[in-house]
Amino acid sequence: MPHSVQDVEVILPQKKAHQRPKNKALPRELLQLTSQVLDLQELYAQSQLSQSITRELHTIPKSGQPIARIVSLGLGSLFVTKGQSRRLKQLAVFLSIRDQLQEARRESIEVYAQDPTFTRQDEALLASFGIRILRL
Secondary structure, eight states: OEEEOOGGGOOOSSSSSOOOOTTTOOOHHHHHHHHHHHHHHHHHSSSHHHHHHHHHHHTTTTSOOOOOOEEEEEEOOTTSSTTTTHHHHHHHHHHHHHHHHHHHTOOOOOEEEEEEEOHHHHHHHHHHHHHHHHEE
16 A cells, blocks of 8 residues: 555654764664674775666766655664674665765755664664654
């Protein structure tokens, strides 16, 4: 069943994108995951997948509606150990795509994520990257 914009609650992040959270503000596990995501973004930037996606992003027509918002659906909780590595890699790629789109557009892009399994810790981690949480 389709959802209208009125059916969605947006949780706004309290930090700007790409700010490394301050050590006193977040628990150790949250800081470790933040560091892992940033490291994965660096690895992704050097990969052939990154080059391929960059080429595809450059083919997006400049004359049409610019991409102003992106959404990650079904990422899963980033604090559950089983499958955590995969989810962190997906988040790193998602954030890197956001960065590439923002660079090409020279404007900020609104970034959202939705998953019913997100915990408060997940929401804090995602907010530290400038991602707003959607709740249905």
